[in-house]
Amino acid sequence: MARYSTILGPDGKPIDKSEFYGEQRATPTLTGVRSPISGHPADGLTPARLAAIHRAAASGDALAYLELAEDIEERDLHYAAVLGTRKRQVxxxxxxxxxxxxAPEHIAHADLVRDWLKEGVLDAALFDLFDAIGKGFSVLEIEWSSDPKKIVPAALQWRDPRWFEFDDLTLDQPMLREASTKTELGSHRFILHRHKSKSGLTIRSGLARVASWAWMYKAFTLRDWAIFVQNYGTPVRIGRYDGGATEAEKDILWQAVANIAGDCAAIIPKSMDLQFIELKNAATSAEVYEKRADWMDRQISKLVLGQTATTDAIAGGHAVGKEHRLVQEDLERADAKAASATLAPQLVHRIVAFNFGPQDVYPKLLIGRPDELPIGDIVNALDKLGPQGLTIEASQIRDRLGFTEAAEGAELIGGRPAAVTPPQPAPQLQSLQRRLSLHGARPPTDLVERLSERLALDAHGALAGLVDEVRQVFETAPDLHAAAEALAKLDLSPDQFALAMQRGMALAHLVGQSAVLDEIEGR
Known part of the structure; x- marks a missing residue:
């Protein structure tokens, strides 16, 4: 704050300092309209009441709908699980x-945002931001920290959507509930995230609007299933009494049969006959309720996650699950891009503008995994294209694999063999080469012969070392298959043999030069 006498927003307009120093605006009130105590419209919900709640929300009164969305998320195990999965996934x-x-100034802008991200303020608020997936929108209130060095958010507080109403003109702009009216959100105090699963009004695009119908019908099914189990899951007890039994004796008999288990009990005189119609296929009939409830759960899985294989066990689950996982990743990328589009102008631009002034361009905030090739594909490409001349920085491969550069003196694993330095000719050959370059006399025959013999011995020794390793494999291998595997694993070093061959080639070149000189001089 001490850096500027006047703070400008990303649009270049001065900012009211109450945006930083003022108290939080969207806080709960004990007796006002922003009460933390919620209603529960899901109690005794009927199709007619649900339709009325949806119509009211589309007309601008979304309180009952938002309370219903909260109820469903709290009461339905499956909906809470899949919706929580989608929120946490992003x-x-x-x-x-x-x-x-x-440019140095643009790098400084990005570094400021990166340093703020390390504080974890945004990480703690992302889950609350995605409350909009179910309800259509979510609101975070920014608490700005204004010390002399920088102005950054100290916290991002989730605010209950029930504390907001939509404007009267468009029915699509959330406004803060007040005692007798509603006010616009501060331009730099709130983050408004909209999650649209369909085009149209924000309040009609949340997943809870569709899920509420499936939840209600599933609730009817579960209630009927509970009644069925109560009636047919326990045996009916019958107590018989004599015609002369007193009322006290009847009461004792009733207490006996009623206290055994459940409510399915009765007492009748022995002279009476009571017939019970037994349900022959009780187990099969119970499957109807289970299948209907499971079907509703699968529809909710498709609604929230776009697929069912990651939540339900099905035939061919592994292969199908891999395909369905791709669908879930598509939703993940879409949710991440939507969040990035919200946070970039409403958070990143403000941080940069408050600290560096309005800018023509701002850093980009990206949420999500980078679209990269699988590691196996990259390794195969390097293995095949590297020998063809493809080059790439080692640091890029380390970053892709998640490795850091080795510290000085650290114990190392792996690495390529050290390159063999081409050997310099022996001192005798160097002397002979200088003599030839000066058109000197023909080198003594005995010197050339001695050098040739020495090179032959070197080559023979180097080649013998390679042959000995191969011979040992064939002598110890039980069969040809084992020998082939052992040969493939040999790490033969041809350095000594290559050295001998290079010396031989150098000598042959020098001898050829000597012969040419002899011919020129007529020797």
Whole structure:
């Protein structure tokens, strides 16, 4: 704050300092309209009431609908599980920042945002941001930290959607509930995230609107299933009494049969006959309720996750699950891009503008995994294209694999063999080469012969070392298959043999030069 006498927003307009120093605006009130105590419209819900709740929400009164969305998420195990999976799947993705360019000032802007991200403020708020997946929108209130060095968010507080209403004109702009009216959200105090599963009004695009119908019908099914189990899951007890039994004796008999288990009991006189119609296929009839409830759960899985294989066990689950996982990854990328589109202008641009002033371009905030080739494909490409001349920085491969550069003096694993330095000719050959370059006399025959013999011995020794290793494999292998595997694993070093061959080639070249000189001089 001490850096500027006037703070400008990304649009270049001065910012009211109450945006930083003022108290939080969207806080709960004990007796006001922003009560933390919620209603429960899911109690005794009927199709007619549900339709009325949806119509009211589309007309601008979304309180009952938002309370119903909260109820469903709390009461339905399956909906809570799949919706929580989708929220957590995106909220745990990596968050990165890209500078607008390589200019020093743009790099400084990006570094400021990166340093703030390390504080974990955004990580703690991403899950709450994705509350919009179910309800259509979510609101976070920013608590700005304004010390002399920088102005950054100290916290991002989730605010209950029930504390907001939509404007009267478009029915699509959330406004803060007040005692007798509603006010616009502060331009730099709130983050408004919209999650649209369909085009149209924000309040009609949340997944809870569709899921509420499946939840209600499933609730009817579960209630009927509970009644069925109560009636047919326990035996009926019959107590018989004599015609002369007193009322006290009847009461004792009733207590006996009623206290055995459940409510399915009766007492009748022995002279009476009571017939019970037994349900022959009780187990089969119970499957109807289970199948209907499972079918509703699968529809909710498709609604929230786009597929069912990752939540339900099905035939061919492994192969089908891999395909369905791709569908879930598509939703993950879409959710991440939507969150990035919200946070970039409403958070990153403000941080940069408050600290460096308005900019023409701002850093990019990216949420999600980078679209990269699988590691196996990269390794195969390097293995095949490397010998063809493809080059790539080792640091890029380390970053892709998640490895860091080895510290000085650290114990190392792996690495390529050291390159063999081409050997220099022996001192005798160097002397002979200088003599030939000066058109000197023909080298003594005995010197050439001695050098040739020495090179032959070197080559023979180097080749013998390679042959000995191969011979040992064939002598110890039980069969040809084992010998082939052992040969493939040999790490034969041809350095000594290559050295001898290079010396021989150098000598042959020098001898050829000597012969040419002899011919020129007529020797």
């Amino acid at each position: 909220s745990q993705l990596p968050v990165t920042v890209e500078a607008a360019s390589d």
